[in-house]
Amino acid sequence: MASFLSRVDNNPSSVFIHHSKIEEHIPMHCHDKHQMSYVEGGVAFLNTKKKSYFFPARHFIWIPAGREHNVTSRTSVKMVHNIYFPKTLIPTNHKLQKHGGIFPVTNLLMEMIYYTENWNGDINKLQKKSNYEFMLALKNIVLDVAETPLPVVLPTTENEILRPILKYIHQNIEKPLNLEGIAYEFGQSSRTLSRLFQKNMEMSFLQYVKLTRIIKSMELLLQSELSITQIAFSCGYNSLSAFSYAFQQIVHRSPINFRKQNR
Known part of the structure; x- marks a missing residue:
């Protein structure tokens, strides 16, 4: 199991960021935070126990907290951007609390993701306040665009x-x-x-x-x-x-x- 996964839930109130220049082969796993991932320069699949979600370029995946999953790719990728949000940052009545999916990445959202490229690990309001506020703004953009998921789901x-x-x-x-x-x-x-x-x-x-x-x-x-x-x-x-x-x-x-x- 990738070493960074053991650190995702260490600080329950922080946003955790992990960027990888190479594709990491991670087995099925879950964590206590919601996960947003954007694959730059390739296509991938989000796999759960029962379904496989096609994950094309210019789209991000949303994986609800506690959902067992992994991400695989059939092509080489340039960069994998992973952002883990505490459950408390998502409104309790929002569908992203329980439902995942594949959603389009707007130009604004893509630029915001790229802006975080040199950030890794915990981002919290005590130690990195300006970065944390930026992540809150990014989260709000995600909530706005997560309306219509890509309707291509293949059961397994x-x-x-x-x-x-x-x-x-x-x-x-x-x-x-x-x-x-x-x-x-x-x-x-x-x-x-x-x-x-x-x-x-x-x-x-x-x-x-x-x-x-x-x-x-x-x-x-x-x-x-x-x-x-x-x-x-x-x-x-x-x-x-x-x-x-x-x-x-x-x-x-x-x-x-x-x-x-x-x-």
Whole structure:
């Protein structure tokens, strides 16, 4: 476990800051403070016991206090900015007390995060009053922008039958994927596999494949120079129009607008 995590909760009333120039591989853990993280120059995933949240560029994650989690990345990142807020700094009736998510980073918020780049450790009102007041202002900006989370959440499972099937879907997302073919490939009936998805994933097989395709396309939009059409075919769509429609349905933005706004 990363050494800085043992210091996050040492002072319950302080804001704790940790910036890292390299990606740290941290196992599942939790702490008594809320966590805000911004990944500079890459895309990442926030993982909990039951879900995986896609975390693109120009967005921050909010992890409520006490929520077991870790953050992983499929790409190299320039900097990871972590800010830990005491629970008492968030209004008791605000949704961020209990609910996490992925939210857009405004230009103002991004500049404020960068401003703290040389700060590390505890920031409190007794020893670093001006820095602490700056963090209170940053916190208020976070509360303002945390209205509409990015609606791309992929469920995960410990089910031993489903785990290799999910891995197969991710590794073959460019291919035609249908319930009957996957069921046959893994020695299951279509009916059994359909029930497993509904029970363990709380969504259908087709919904899971659709979400996985869209998440893969979001990664390619941000991390590659492929055209929108090339990305559509790379993610298993047989036409640009079908891809654009599915993307708009889930992300509420067109693929081209998503790329422009997040690069």
